Amino acid sequence: MSTTLPAPKPRRRRPAGEVVLGVDTHRDAHVASVLSLTGAVLATDEFPATAAGYRALLKWARRSGAVRRAGVEGTGSCGASLTRYLLAQGVDVFDVNWMDRADRRRRGKSDPLDAQNAARAVLSGRACARAKSGDGPVQIARMYKLTKASAVKARTQTINPLKAVIVTADPALREELAGLGNAELFRTCARFTDASSHEGAGEESVLQATRITLGLLASRIGQLSEEIREVDARLARLVECHAPQLLDVVGVGPDTAVALLITVGDNPERLDSEASFAALCGVSPVERSSGRRQVRRLNRGGDRQANAALHRIVFTRLRVDPRTQDYYERRIKEGKTRREIVRCLKRYAAREVFHLVKQLQPGPRS
Known part of the structure; x- marks a missing residue:
């Protein structure tokens, strides 16, 4: 007489404990590692640096337990987008510096090791600086500041050759420009381009080429100065609005x-x-x-x-x-x-x- 055994009851899945995520970031891909609170490596994998990759990374990490803390290398560069995504998902992100050189000489260097070290830095408390969110008005100010710094550098790099050309120019032209302040000097040189456009075609002289060069350089300086003024105005409005x-x-x-x-x-x-x-x-x-x-x-x-x-x-x-x-x-x-x-x-x-x-x-x- 055959007896049918009762079907086994499905095992209840125990809620996983807390784990710590560590990420070594790069331009095209990120390597992630999940560690337990005792420092054991639970999983390591690589994900593309895309929106879908960020979602897959967090979903993969949560399979090992509850992810409340993450250590990320380069939160202000290659890991900025990932940092914003993790913060939006309620994960506390800590900025992790590069591995110590002495430790790197002993253990070697690889992307999985860097990811594990990022998680260990959070576990040990060595990484205690919380990452910037980078998703508000300050991020806008950072972009404008970057634009202004680039324009100021380019303007300086244009002013230097303009003044070098004046030093080697014809004496009559040098005397014409002598004693002018920077603002008046740039306006005077910018008019050389308009004057040279009305001159007849023919073989160019050195003096004519010099005047054209000064005019083009001065026009570029004017454009960069206008760009700097516009960015300054935007920064001033931003500060008056958010931090008066x-x-x-x-x-x-x-x-x-x-x-x-x-x-x-x-x-x-x-x-x-x-x-x-x-x-x-x-x-x-x-x-x-x-x-x-x-x-x-x-x-x-x-x-x-x-x-x-x-x-x-x-x-x-x-x-x-x-x-x-x-x-x-x-x-x-x-x-x-x-x-x-x-x-x-x-x-x-x-x-x-x-x-x-x-x-x-x-x-x-x-």
Whole structure:
């Protein structure tokens, strides 16, 4: 007599624990690795750097457990798009620096190893800097700032050959242009192109070629100057719209405000304290003490653009702000050097700016 056994009950799937994702980013493809909280490598794979690839990467990682944290190399370059996608999916993304050279010599270097090291950096707490979201008004400012820097560099590279041509030009032409300021010099040279277009065709002289060259270079300088003015106007409107309180600070103009906003990013909540912002700007004090000599020096790390912005604030205040001038005189009488006073003033400026940028409301995210 045959008896039928009851069908086995389906096993309930245990909810997977938390895992940590590490990604080594490249231009065309990203290599990802998933680690358990104990550091065991659960899976490693490669995905294309496309929108579909980002979705497939996160779906693949979640098969091993709940993904709440991720370490990504190059969050400001090749990994910027992936970082924005992971943040939109509720994953905390941490910026991971390159692997230590000594460690690389011992263990070798490969994309899977880099991905695993990115995850281990998050597990150990070595990677504690949260990635910028890069999807709001600050990202717009970053794009305009990049455009302006490129135009300023191109204009300088055009002004230099124009002045070199004048040095070797005919004496009569040199005397005609001598003593002119830059603005008047460029306008005068730009008119050479219009004058040469009305001259009859024939064999060109060196003088005529020189005038045409000066005219073309001056026209290019004018176009680049107009482009710079347009970008400056856009940056000023952006700051007035999203961070007008920064413009009320003594020594802060649109350029300085933009540099500081770019350093903070679109998610200022990632900065835990004013000390973290000071370290990010490279104005946190660094001990340089030995024996009985107890001193501190300027920090040579951090974001140098933000450091330069705070430097401009301090030196503007030293010229026009009575409170800063009184502070400078008092510290000089205490025996402090100019470098030490500037370091202190930059730290104070960083504190003031930090409390203002923490008030920023998140703008429209794309």
